[in-house]
Amino acid sequence: MSDNKDNIGKRKHPEKNQSSGTPGLKQPKFNPYWFYGIIAIIFIIINFYLTGSKGPVETTWNKVRTTMLASQDVDRLVVINKERANIYLKQNSLNKYDKELETTFSKPSETGPHFYFVIGSIETFERNLAEAQEAVSEDQRIEPEYRNETNWMGELLWTIGPFILIILLWWWIFKRMSRGTGGGPGGIFSVGKSQAKVFDKDSRVNTTFKEVAGLSEAKQEVEEIVEFLRNPEKFTRLGGKIPKGALLVGPPGTGKTLLAKAVAGEANVPFFSMSGSDFVEMFVGVGASRVRDLFKQAKEKAPCIVFIDEIDAIGRARGRNPNFGSNDERENTLNQLLTEMDGFDTNSGVIVLAATNRADILDRALMRAGRFDRQIHVELPDLNERKEIFQVHLRPLKLHEDVNLDFLSKQTPGFSGADIANVCNEAALIAARKSHEAVHKQDFLDAVDRIIGGLEKKNKIISQEEKKTIAYHEAGHATISWLLEHAHPLVKVTIVPRGKALGAAWYLPEERSITTKEQLLDEMCSTLGGRAAEEIIFGKISSGAQNDLERVTKQAYAMVSIFGMSDKVGTVSFYDSSGQNDYAFTKPYSEKTAELIDQEAKAIIDGQYKRAVELLREQGEGHQKLAQVLLEREVIFSEDLEHIFGKRKWGKHEEEPKFEEIKKTTDSENAEPQAS
Numbered sequence: 001m002s003d004n005k006d007n008i009g010k011r012k013h014p015e016k017n018q019s020s021g022t023p024g025l026k027q028p029k030f031n032p033y034w035f036y037g038i039i040a041i042i043f044i045i046i047n048f049y050l051t052g053s054k055g056p057v058e059t060t061w062n063k064v065r066t067t068m069l070a071s072q073d074v075d076r077l078v079v080i081n082k083e084r085a086n087i088y089l090k091q092n093s094l095n096k097y098d099k100e101l102e103t104t105f106s107k108p109s110e111t112g113p114h115f116y117f118v119i120g121s122i123e124t125f126e127r128n129l130a131e132a133q134e135a136v137s138e139d140q141r142i143e144p145e146y147r148n149e150t151n152w153m154g155e156l157l158w159t160i161g162p163f164i165l166i167i168l169l170w171w172w173i174f175k176r177m178s179r180g181t182g183g184g185p186g187g188i189f190s191v192g193k194s195q196a197k198v199f200d201k202d203s204r205v206n207t208t209f210k211e212v213a214g215l216s217e218a219k220q221e222v223e224e225i226v227e228f229l230r231n232p233e234k235f236t237r238l239g240g241k242i243p244k245g246a247l248l249v250g251p252p253g254t255g256k257t258l259l260a261k262a263v264a265g266e267a268n269v270p271f272f273s274m275s276g277s278d279f280v281e282m283f284v285g286v287g288a289s290r291v292r293d294l295f296k297q298a299k300e301k302a303p304c305i306v307f308i309d310e311i312d313a314i315g316r317a318r319g320r321n322p323n324f325g326s327n328d329e330r331e332n333t334l335n336q337l338l339t340e341m342d343g344f345d346t347n348s349g350v351i352v353l354a355a356t357n358r359a360d361i362l363d364r365a366l367m368r369a370g371r372f373d374r375q376i377h378v379e380l381p382d383l384n385e386r387k388e389i390f391q392v393h394l395r396p397l398k399l400h401e402d403v404n405l406d407f408l409s410k411q412t413p414g415f416s417g418a419d420i421a422n423v424c425n426e427a428a429l430i431a432a433r434k435s436h437e438a439v440h441k442q443d444f445l446d447a448v449d450r451i452i453g454g455l456e457k458k459n460k461i462i463s464q465e466e467k468k469t470i471a472y473h474e475a476g477h478a479t480i481s482w483l484l485e486h487a488h489p490l491v492k493v494t495i496v497p498r499g500k501a502l503g504a505a506w507y508l509p510e511e512r513s514i515t516t517k518e519q520l521l522d523e524m525c526s527t528l529g530g531r532a533a534e535e536i537i538f539g540k541i542s543s544g545a546q547n548d549l550e551r552v553t554k555q556a557y558a559m560v561s562i563f564g565m566s567d568k569v570g571t572v573s574f575y576d577s578s579g580q581n582d583y584a585f586t587k588p589y590s591e592k593t594a595e596l597i598d599q600e601a602k603a604i605i606d607g608q609y610k611r612a613v614e615l616l617r618e619q620g621e622g623h624q625k626l627a628q629v630l631l632e633r634e635v636i637f638s639e640d641l642e643h644i645f646g647k648r649k650w651g652k653h654e655e656e657p658k659f660e661e662i663k664k665t666t667d668s669e670n671a672e673p674q675a676s
Contacts, residue, residue, distance in 0.1 A: 039168070056086055056113040057101055064117060065132045069142070071096075077129075078113070078145045082122055085144070086113035197273045198297075205271070207261040213392045214385030214417070215255055221246065221376045222259060225351060226267045229303050243373040245341060245352035247311075249359040250378030253418030256355035259378065260307045263353065270304040272297070276313030279333050287314065287333030295340040295350065302349030311354040317363045334363060341371045380416055382511060383409055389417050393424040400438040408444055413509050423447045452506070453498035460497045468631065469534060470495045470503040473544055475627035476533025477505045477526060480615055482641045482648060486522035489648070494635040502544060517565045524552050525608040525615075532612040533623065552608075556601040566600040569593070619645070 064087060068074050073093035078086045089097065089112065097115075101108060108114050119125040126144070133141045209219055228235055228242050235242070248256040264271040272294065279287040298304050314333045341352055354372065356362065366372065381389060386409040394405075412420060426447035431439040462470075474493050481487040488507035495503040531545040564571040574588045587594065616623055622644045629644075630636050642648075 056108050056116040059087070059100075059115045059117050061117050061119075061128065064115070065128070068115075069132050072136075072140065073097075074142050076112075076145065077142050078147055079119060079122075079125070080147055080149055082146070083118065084116050085119050085125070087115040087117075088112035089114045198270060198301075205261055205264040207258065207265040209262045209266055211392060212255060212259055212262045213388035214381045215259065215378060216385075218248070218259060218376045218378050219262075221374060222263050222353075223266075225305075225353075226263060229267055229269050229305075229351070242349075243351065244370060245354065245372040246374040246376055247359070247367070247372040248353065248355040248376050248378055250357060251380060251416060252357050253416035254378045254380060255417045256357075256378050257309055258417070260309070260353055260355060263305060264307070267305055270298075270301040272304065272306045274306070274308055276308055276310045276315070279314050280330070285329075285332065287329055288336035291333060291336040291340055298350045303351075304349065305351045305353060307353045307355075309355050311366075312356045312358045312361055315354075315356070315362045315366050317361060334366070338363075338365055338371065341366075380414060381420075383413075386412055386415065386420060389420045390424070393421050397424060397428055398438045400436075400440045402441045403439065403444065404441065407441065410508070411445065411448055413511055419451065422451060426450055449498070449506075453501065453504050455498065457497040462497070462502070466502075467495065468627075469538065469542060470544065471630045472533045472537045472623075472627045473530040474503045474505055475623055475630055476529035476531075476612075476616060478529075478636070478641060479533075479619055479623045479626060479645070480529035480612055481505075481507065481526040482645055483615055483619065484522040484526060485649070486516075486519040487526040488523070490638050490641060492635065492637050493630060495630055496634050501547075517559070517563075520555060520559060520563075520565070521604075521608060524555055524605070525612050527552050528605075528609045528612045529616065532609060532616055536613060536616055536620075537627075552605055553601070556604045557597065559604060560597050560600045566597075566604075568600055569596055 064074075068087065068089070071093070073089050073096065074087055075090045076088040078088070080086060091110070094101075094110065094114070101114060129142070129144065209223060212219060225243060225246060232242065248259060250256055260273070264273065274294065279290050294306065298306050314330055314337065316330065316334075318331050318334065352372070359367075359375070367375070387405050390405050390408050394403075408423075412423065415423070423444065424447075427439050427443040430446050430450075431443040434443070436443065474495055478490050478493045481490050488509045490505065491508050492506040493504075498504055527548045528545075530548055531541060534541050534545070559565040560569050562573050562575040564573055589597075625644050626636070626641065629640055
């Protein structure tokens with residue numbers, strides 16, 4: 001706990017941006033839509049200047065005839081391309097037309113042209129012009145000039161512009177398609193390239209082995225690989241060879257990927273990180289191509305480490321694909337991976353790390369020595385390892401003095417590292433929701449309840465009769481578990497709905513590696529106590545025992561067909577733990593044996609159900625009292641059972657967490673600490 005208190009109140013300082021040096025300042029990212037906007041603005045500006053910038057003002061022939069020609073204000077009249085006439089005014093006459101010339105966005109230049117009008121046909125224009133100047137002397141008449149002009153920029157724009165727009169549109173669509181197919185920075189042309197992230201001297205991973213709590217044996221294995229890369233002479237002088245590969249196997253959330261990150265952070269060699277699904281693509285042959293490219297890059301940077309997360313995406317056993325008729329793209333990828341790991345052209349200095357939680361479905365050729373020399377099992381943490389994991393995840397939290405690491409580690413049996421991290425985060429959120437200054441022990445217990453049982457549904461509509469049935473049902477579980485030697489010790493029972501459950505009982509299971517037949521039978525009897533209580537008290541049964549019956553049925557069939565605990569069926573097991581079975585379409589036993597298995601499983605369940613009924617009839621008074629207390633307070637603890645039935649005869653109860661210091665209330669919102 002001293003390590004935790006030293007870290008309370010510490011704040012992380014914002015890292016400096018490497019490019020700017022300013023703390024916490026991020027450089028803006030380039031957005032391709034800026035480029036498209038700039039092109040559109042340039043196009044509008046060019047179009048404006050080509051069409052309307054500083055051009056003459058449009059007028060009519062009638063106004064030219066009655067005003068400009070009549071007042072002799074016209075200096076020149078130029079006919080452009082036999083379509084329109086540009087009018088140039090005399091300099092001393094410009095002030096007469098200031099209002100008309102300033103009506104446009106940009107005023108025409110003083111040299112002109114100042115006005116223009118459409119002439120129609122040349123013959124009509126010349127006839128009208130001659131008629132308008134009949135009264136004018138010949139030396140003052142305006143003779144039209146004819147000129148042909150070509151707008152090269154406009155024609156070029158309208159000729160090439162559409163093709164440029166089509167090319168830009170095609171390029172944009174092609175880029176989007178390439179991004180969608182996972183082609184990476186090189187687009188669709190690099191779809192066969194490796195998608196692995198490379199961590200070397202320039203881009204290092206900050207995770208180290210110090211941040212990986214527990215997993216002492218697994219850490220020792222991978223630390224040896226890192227040490228081999230750092231100091232190979234220590235091993236090679238004795239004739240040893242570097243392992244070619246290590247497979248991390250374990251349940252989800254136990255820290256396999258975190259262990260690989262620690263290897264990347266500790267190793268002073270390039271580290272290639274890739275997921276198994278990154279090899280799979282919609283194009284044929286892409287997976288094998290990416291495997292080749294990955295190992296080609298790895299050979300160039302050897303010695304190095306290649307990490308493939310979730311390798312079961314491509315390493316599934318060949319010939320067991322249920323999708324008959326589909327292409328063998330996955331098998332081609334696996335074959336290429338097998339060849340690269342230990343083929344004719346061997347790799348020197350390339351170590352392959354892989355992680356999976358489904359080692360039973362991997363191909364045998366992939367699992368053999370020479371490819372994966374080591375299989376490192378990363379199991380669920382035990383009591384001491386959970387304590388170490390809590391120490392890591394409690395560092396950033398501000399803890400109250402009542403938080404005890406030993407207590408928390410005992411309250412979370414069967415939790416993985418990811419579950420413990422979730423508990424710590426959920427406890428901090430609950431404490432913030434309650435406006436606490438620090439995270440209390442009660443917040444951690446509420447977080448454990450929240451994760452195991454789900455969210456409390458206090459407003460769920462339940463009738464009084466249903467509530468009574470639930471209370472007697474849960475009291476039946478609690479009573480039998482207290483009376484049986486091998487049943488898990490009870491910690492808490494509640495009839496407040498959580499998640500999909502209308503009621504729940506919390507037990508503290510004993511951490512053991514093997515389970516005896518007597519222990520299994522006692523657990524089955526305790527599980528059937530709820531159904532037995534309903535039949536005894538109400539004389540009828542309900543659907544509330546569905547989950548109990550499901551668990552008991554699976555347990556009974558496992559005892560008969562897997563554990564060999566049936567006298568009639570015998571000491572046989574029909575379970576293949578390796579997963580490499582050949583029983584795809586047929587059972588590994590006859591129909592007669594199947595009937596015998598059914599009979600034995602049913603006999604075991606019926607026997608434990610009768611045993612549960614007998615125990616509840618013997619302890620009927622205590623069962624009734626316990627159910628009434630549960631109806632009144634909605635939550636009870638092990639101390640309540642000890643008060644009614646006395647201490648358990650089997651001396652493990654004193655090791656369980658005590659709650660004497662807790663003040664019990666009838667309000668379920670302020671219920672006592674809740675243990676898992």
